Amino acid sequence: xxxxxxxxxxxxxxxxxxxxxxxxxxxxxxxxxxxxxxxxxxxxxxxxxxxxxxxxxxxxxxxxxxxxxxxxxxx
Amino acid sequence: xxxxxxxxxxxxxxxxxxxxxxxxxxxxxxxxxxxxxxxxxxxxxxxxxxxxxxxxxxxxxxxxxxxxxxxxxxxxxxxxxxxxxxxxxxxxxxxxxxxxxxxxxxxxxxxxxxxxxxxxxxxxxxxxxxxxxxxxxxxxxxxxxxxxxxxxxxxx
Numbered sequence: 001x002x003x004x005x006x007x008x009x010x011x012x013x014x015x016x017x018x019x020x021x022x023x024x025x026x027x028x029x030x031x032x033x034x035x036x037x038x039x040x041x042x043x044x045x046x047x048x049x050x051x052x053x054x055x056x057x058x059x060x061x062x063x064x065x066x067x068x069x070x071x072x073x074x075x
Numbered sequence: 076x077x078x079x080x081x082x083x084x085x086x087x088x089x090x091x092x093x094x095x096x097x098x099x100x101x102x103x104x105x106x107x108x109x110x111x112x113x114x115x116x117x118x119x120x121x122x123x124x125x126x127x128x129x130x131x132x133x134x135x136x137x138x139x140x141x142x143x144x145x146x147x148x149x150x151x152x153x154x155x156x157x158x159x160x161x162x163x164x165x166x167x168x169x170x171x172x173x174x175x176x177x178x179x180x181x182x183x184x185x186x187x188x189x190x191x192x193x194x195x196x197x198x199x200x201x202x203x204x205x206x207x208x209x210x211x212x213x214x215x216x217x218x219x220x221x222x223x224x225x226x227x228x229x230x231x
Contacts, residue, residue: 011171015102019181022105040171053106 001060001071003035004028010039010067017043018050021072025056028074033059036070044068080109082222084230088117090131090160090175095231097121097178103227104185111225112182113218114210115192118231119199122191122206126175130160183209190217 007024009017017038025034036047044061047070051058059071081103085096096118100110114122120129133139133150142162149155167174173181183189193212196203203212211217222228 013171013173015098015105015178016171016173019101019105019185022185050106 001035002033003071004032006035006037008037009043010037012038013040014042014046018046021047021050022054025072025074030074032074034072034074036072038068038070039066041068043070047072078107078109079103079227080221080225081111081227081229082218082225083110083112083228084218085112085114085118085121086116086231088120088129090129090163092231093118093121093126093129093175094178097175097182099229100187101178101181101185104182104187108226109188110182111188111190111218111221113190113192113213115195119191119195119201119206121175121179122189122210124205124207126179129175130156131163132156133159183207188221 005024005028007021009020012020017036017040021034021036024036028034038047040046047061047068048058050056051072055075057073057075059073061071062069081099083096083100085093087093096112100112103110131139133141133145133155134147139159164174189207189210190213191206191210193214196212203210
């Protein structure tokens with residue numbers, strides 16, 4: 001999937017992947033896609049909860065080896 | 076959708092118990108919530124300019140995982156608290172856990188409101204100059220005003 005910006009949260013634990021994703025989205029334009037990479041297994045549930053509550057749709061979530069990849073669309 | 080609100084009362088001043096209020100507050104703020112933390116009793120230590128003196132104690136904490144089994148008589152020796160704190164901080168760093176300082180900074184950047192309990196500030200004879208500048212001072216009524224409108228309200 002194509003994306004406009006990438007944020008690598010590898011190695012970070014809760015709540016950093018979420019609060020830093022929020023920061024990464026801040027200067028993006030509506031409709032742009034952010035790719036987030038995380039290694040925290042908790043981020044799978046957390047990112048879905050973040051997307052639902054902030055209205056930034058989670059377009060896709062994949063797992064590549066031990067990394068979790070998320071595609072979030074800026075609302 | 077109306078903005079959700081969370082009100083926290085934070086009362087504990089040890090390293091482990093300092094985390095939950097800052098984690099919840101920074102996360103809620105990232106979700107777009109309005110957040111207020113009311114700092115009282117020992118958690119006032121979390122408002123100090125430097126957080127370097129926040130420690131964890133292995134004493135009276137039998138659930139704390141230790142690298143080697145340690146009798147209580149040993150845990151109470153001088154320096155054990157500092158050693159436990161250093162080990163915990165190193166462990167946290169290696170696991171990518173944010174420092175308290177980092178979480179507090181994130182809270183402040185994302186407009187989490189910090190209110191210090193004036194009664195306990197006076198009780199412990201703290202000077203406001205010992206605290207970071209982004210603090211308001213108030214009492215129970217100040218907290219109740221915000222808490223009464225909140226969606227989530229926790230005592231930590």
